[in-house]
Amino acid sequence: MGSVTSSLIYLLATLSLAHADASYGPHPQPEPRSIRRAQDGKGPLGGRAVANVVNASGEGGEGKVLWYPLKQEALNETVVRRRRRLVKEVVSEGSLGKRQSRWTWKHMDDFRGYLYTMEVEVGDPPQAVRLTPDTGSWETWVNPKCESAASVPLCEMNGFYQPANSKLATTNNEPFAFGYGSGFATGMYYVDRIYFRDEDVGITQKFGVALDSGYAVSGILGLGYGSAYNINYNNIVDSLVSHSIINGPIYSVALAPIGAGTSEIVFGGVNLARYSGYLKPVPVWPPVDEQPENWVHFWVNLTSVTITAPSGKLLPIYAAGRNTKPINALVDTGVTYSYLPPAVVDALAVAFGAYREVNEWKVDCAVRDMAGTVNFGFGDDLVVHVPYSDFFLWLQDNTCTLGAQKREEEDDSMLGDTFLRGAYVVYDQMTNNLWMADYKDCGSQVAEVGRTPGDPGKCQGLDDAA
Template identity: 25%
Template sequence: MNLKMKLLTFTALLPCVHGLSIPDRQDGSPRVLGLPLHRSQIRDPVTHDRNRMRKRDGTVNATIDNLQTLYFLNASLGTPPQNVRLHIDTGSSDLWVNTRSSQLCSMRKRPCAESLVYTANSSSTYKYVSSNFNISYVDGSGAAGDYVTDTISFSGVKLSSLQFGVGYESTSEQNVLGIGYPSNEVQVVRSGLKPYDNLPAKMAADGLIASSAYSLWLNDLDSSTGEVLFGGVDRDRFRGSLISLPIQKVGNGYSEFFITMTGLDVGSKNVGKNMALAVLLDSGSSLTYLPDSMVESIYGMVEASYDPSQGAAFVKCSVQQTIASMTFNFSSPASVTVPMNEMLINVSDTEGEQLIFGNGEPACLFGILPAGKSSSVLGDTFLRSAYVVYDTENNEISLANTIFNATTSNQVEINSKSTAPFATKASNPITATSGLPGGINSKGNTQQPGNAASSLAPSLTLLFVCMMARALI
């Protein structure tokens, strides 16, 4: 079957932040900072994620997404304040911004106008740190410039002397707020220098929050709101037990949010039983990426059409009527059940008409793709159904099934020396035996999905090339 299509638009999560919730701290109330997130559109999650995967090939360990991330907040840098829009990325660790004088931002079509820019010399509180800021991809794209310190303000909160990068040379119009491990900062990975306090660490050091840990609640695919809560856990955002799992070391230390996945159930059928696969929790990835052999089995179960040359998979939207959910299993008793409708992304042509197969059956983009030689990634098609606590101080990830469209809130402070509130540690956590960068089977299974996945796939080359060309003009 062929897909009848014009120019595709993909609906995914690109929330914007309109304000920062700061609870009063009288009478021992919790030190937490809550960011409301809002949903918008991203044109091409497949190409976006493919660019993210490039940075995990080879020997460069920094996981910086400076092409298109999925959450942003409005902030101001410097004195007087310069407004910027910062895309939040759990897969990276540096805040960096574009500057007006860069070749990219000086282009006639003003590609940086939406995210705005920062001019260091216009700020009286700016201080130069070094010229060690240099984010690069295997394909040569990235950003380079200076590390500086300056003030940052958002919704009444002001921090002084926050270190961040300024991209005097850049190939991305998006400013990025990385909130991962400080050990994954560019100056650490590329220059061998000591880490500095990035935003979560700085907020904790200045006493705004009790811990640099934070929790992420994306809500469902049809919702327009979500939340990232710095320094706390919201009991009214998840159901069942919150289970804490150890983050897996990369080499001799902790630098990325890898945990061990032990299996996957598609409806009543099991895929990858008793495995010990390292998977990366990455809110900057729109889709989920698993070993190719697993994906081949999944595609057979859901009757997906897959184009290996483009990395795009399509299924009948009606698959949710026959397979209700998928359950991702981790060290017992941790598991997250993803409703099948959360794995299906509606696609339409430029006139807003539903994309269909040749037989008239409505088509949806499927939210799982083969990882190929890259690490396995649990992106937003998984994370929307999970409530996740990222704890860099105790090197733990706490997981529970989310409560979609929750209307109440019960925020509790995370203590830096203990497991997240309401959480129970997995009694016998399993250590990953495959999937870690540089480790056993780190490059994954490169087998291509078989006929069940690829025989019905459309060719999307021209469409994606056109879309990317327009984005870069």
């Protein structure tokens, strides 16, 4: 499939396609733990867990929904950011001489910025670890090697899982290898319980336990298309459905403005107080059955880019038309910047007076405080407006960068965190749509979705005054 400059970092998970079933034989049963979905309790980081749960029809009651906060951290040093590019490579020669291939991510650059993580507990007794939620990956793994991490202190803060200390852990010694340019993670697959802290909601899950890695400062929580598309076992989202914790493979993401608000994921629901109006569907394109086998992602067609200046003047940057095709872009929480065609980035750079320095487009930091927006259009009736303050990255050396960088390949466009901080996005594998609206923050009111296909479109967001 993430994204920080850091945001959801790096870990370019490739795939291993020869996975065994998630159950490796007789599996110890966990001791009973109460299953509750708090409505007014405290979440794992001290925030409200789930407030005022309703379903898409407006009926009240405790729904199948799991609200989870994300921790936003500024990185105080240069670390490594991952950028994605599709590469097909030969893995081995089969017994009949048939070449076996896999799809993988390649490349890596320097980056600085912000990291988003969520805390889960693994094993019994539970061991706390922080993982980077990544909509561009579908597999989960833990235990980066901190000695070779891009930021040793940050890596050490994210916890460590010891399979030997869990009475539920099982393995058949199946290896995994995730590659990402000059970085990597290798280890063994395990099955154990993963608990979502303070929710006491547990799932039996297959995941990787790294024995060696390079650059990564956290493991990842893969939220991309799973068992029906890319791998032959249930990933995290699949397991939440199969354990009846949520109704269907659907979740929403809100990345709060830098240094303000609470970033969150709502599995099986939407937060009505994080957007206004109605969510509008953006189809996954190409359709999932037309994407490369075992490499299905949340691609969408971007049809326009404009700027709303502080004066209110609208400045055109890019528009699809008769002679200009849409930009097919991956909407990825695991990428800090947004990667767009060179002509689009050049036009943005001219509009903002940006200058090139060490592979980054630098801008005057005063621009971040202005009341303008960078606007992303999808089709005829949806435009997401990203405030300057969320589109431009402020770095620790008191410089600022343009939130868009040039893609390296034609199929390498991505809408990362510099887009997502201005959007509310529902990742819907039931209808293969991304439902979007402008991000707002009016509090918290979580609604259950996933009972019927398309029900995110029935959820009206709260007005700003609500």
